[in-house]
Amino acid sequence: MKYLDEYRDGELAQRIIREIARKVTRPWVLMEICGGQTHTIMRYGLDQLLPASIELVHGPGCPVCVTPASLLDRAIELASRDDVTLVSYGDMLRVPGTNRDLFSAKARGADVRMVYSPLDALRIARLNPDRKVVFLAVGFETTAPANAMAVYQAHREGLDNFYLLASHVLVPPAIRALAASPDNRVRGFIAPGHVCTVVGCSDYEDLVREFRVPIVVGGFEPVDLLQAILALVSMLEEGRAEFANEYTRTVSHSGNLEAQRIVDEVFEVADQPWRGLGEIPQSGLRLRSKFAAWDADKVFDLHVPNAEGDSDCISAEILKGLKKPTDCSAFGCRCTPESPLGAPMVSSEGACSAYYQYRRHDLVALK
Amino acid sequence: MCLAIPGKVISAEYEGSLRIGRVQFGGVMQPVSLDFVPEAQVGDYVLVHVGFAIALINAEEAELTYRALEQMGMLQGELPQSEETIPLGGAHEILG
Numbered sequence: 001m002k003y004l005d006e007y008r009d010g011e012l013a014q015r016i017i018r019e020i021a022r023k024v025t026r027p028w029v030l031m032e033i034c035g036g037q038t039h040t041i042m043r044y045g046l047d048q049l050l051p052a053s054i055e056l057v058h059g060p061g062c063p064v065c066v067t068p069a070s071l072l073d074r075a076i077e078l079a080s081r082d083d084v085t086l087v088s089y090g091d092m093l094r095v096p097g098t099n100r101d102l103f104s105a106k107a108r109g110a111d112v113r114m115v116y117s118p119l120d121a122l123r124i125a126r127l128n129p130d131r132k133v134v135f136l137a138v139g140f141e142t143t144a145p146a147n148a149m150a151v152y153q154a155h156r157e158g159l160d161n162f163y164l165l166a167s168h169v170l171v172p173p174a175i176r177a178l179a180a181s182p183d184n185r186v187r188g189f190i191a192p193g194h195v196c197t198v199v200g201c202s203d204y205e206d207l208v209r210e211f212r213v214p215i216v217v218g219g220f221e222p223v224d225l226l227q228a229i230l231a232l233v234s235m236l237e238e239g240r241a242e243f244a245n246e247y248t249r250t251v252s253h254s255g256n257l258e259a260q261r262i263v264d265e266v267f268e269v270a271d272q273p274w275r276g277l278g279e280i281p282q283s284g285l286r287l288r289s290k291f292a293a294w295d296a297d298k299v300f301d302l303h304v305p306n307a308e309g310d311s312d313c314i315s316a317e318i319l320k321g322l323k324k325p326t327d328c329s330a331f332g333c334r335c336t337p338e339s340p341l342g343a344p345m346v347s348s349e350g351a352c353s354a355y356y357q358y359r360r361h362d363l364v365a366l367k
Numbered sequence: 368m369c370l371a372i373p374g375k376v377i378s379a380e381y382e383g384s385l386r387i388g389r390v391q392f393g394g395v396m397q398p399v400s401l402d403f404v405p406e407a408q409v410g411d412y413v414l415v416h417v418g419f420a421i422a423l424i425n426a427e428e429a430e431l432t433y434r435a436l437e438q439m440g441m442l443q444g445e446l447p448q449s450e451e452t453i454p455l456g457g458a459h460e461i462l463g
Contacts, residue, residue, distance in 0.1 A: 001373070001392070001393050002373065002375070002412065003373040003412060003424055003429060004372075004373065006429075006433055007433075012436055012437065015436070015439050016436065016439060019439055034369055035369075036369050036370050061369070063369075089417075116417065116418060117417045117418025117419070118417065118418065118419075119385075119398075119400060119418050120418070139369075140369055142369040142371065142416055142421065143369070143416065143417060145403060145419065145421065146400075146416065146417045146418065146419040149400065149402065149419065153384070153385065156384060157383075192369060194369040194370075194371045194414075194416060194421070195369060197371070197414065197421050197422045198421055220370075220371075223436065227432075227436060246432075248425065248428040248431075248432060249424050249425050249426075249428045249429035249432060250414050250422040250424055250425070251422075252425075256403055256404075256421055256422060258402065258403045258404070258405065259403040259421060262402075262403075348370070349369070349370075
């Protein structure tokens with residue numbers, strides 16, 4: 001497949017790894033922000049191929065993982081109503097809320113459906129005018145334009161049985177919170193390539209200046225990630241804190257202006273709670289008041305307490321890069337993808353799920 | 368969730384107010400919104416996320432990056448490897 005196979009070339013990967021090994025003289029901790037990148041690293045064993053002095057820690061870039069349990073509780077309450085059809089991305093259905101998940105609500109008779117695209121959610125609303133169709137939408141900047149377009153389109157069509165129940169998060173405020181934290185160990189960040197495809201690069205250039213930390217935009221194939229790691233190691237070894245874009249085949253400096261325009265039309269920036277990280281100022285998006293008629297939180301009378309449940313899950317430390325999934329006593333025994341304690345074991349982008357999927361035979365045996 | 372994959376635009380037409388393309392991913396064809404990439408034409412490669420194309424893949428940049436990477440380490444490869452160079456056996460198998 002064009003634009004995929006070339007970037008999975010083993011010869012090329014070995015060359016880049018040799019170059020990294022030639023440059024590195026000291027230990028460095030690097031963080032990839034996006035969970036998709038975490039999965040590539042584990043799937044191809046990149047962490048094991050790199051020199052031992054380079055430690056990769058995994059960041060909070062898993063939207064399912066950082067969605068507050070209270071949003072799931074609201075979704076479950078809505079789904080349990082007779083006149084509501086709740087639709088969402090597949091990953092969301094097994095994420096534990098405070099007491100249960102959407103799959104168990106479905107098992108009790110709730111009308112819960114899985115969609116691949118917001119366009120599917122719109123289609124379900126059009127085809128079922130007698131149902132109130134609530135689209136549970138989460139995502140980073142990559143997904144916000146698609147979710148925004150769904151609301152914009154519902155507004156344009158006058159579709160009055162479609163509602164958005166949403167948790168949208170933004171990457172730069174999360175990097176700022178991590179970099180400013182006193183226990184931060186990260187010396188270089190791999191910025192999320194598909195987020196930057198949408199929003200461009202300038203926020204990341206600002207972060208480089210603010211924290212004097214190198215940031216490199218990386219893609220999602222093994223060669224893309226190794227190229228980003230090489231750029232970070234080169235800068236760190238030479239004492240430079242700069243911004244670089246190593247994913248130029250899709251990321252331009254200004255990003256996708258059409259996508260930014262629709263997000264700005266539909267959403268406004270707001271303070272946002274992150275599961276595990278707490279509230280981060282100006283780190284989320286909420287619907288503008290013009291679209292209040294499509295805002296599930298405004299339309300439905302929801303009474304769900306805003307409580308985060310206690311659990312043995314150490315996802316907060318994992319999302320901050322302070323711990324690895326294998327530091328958790330529950331990993332692979334009390335917490336598995338079939339029976340997860342926390343969202344990082346569920347999501348196709350969660351760090352725990354990546355470790356479980358690609359490394360469990362080594363890791364669980366070791367314990 | 369930020370998973371996005373490249374595909375080739377096979378056709379493009381308006382369905383109501385949305386511009387929908389049929390996009391080929393390997394052997395699979397999917398309808399995709401082209402509203403965020405108005406410049407996309409039939410035959411272009413686009414990057415698709417949750418049913419929306421979010422970028423046109425820049426073929427020139429892809430070629431440049433790939434060639435630059437291919438050249439990397441050619442010179443060093445002719446020099447004796449330093450001690451800290453890690454052994455690389457098996458990487459091809461894993462990555463290939």
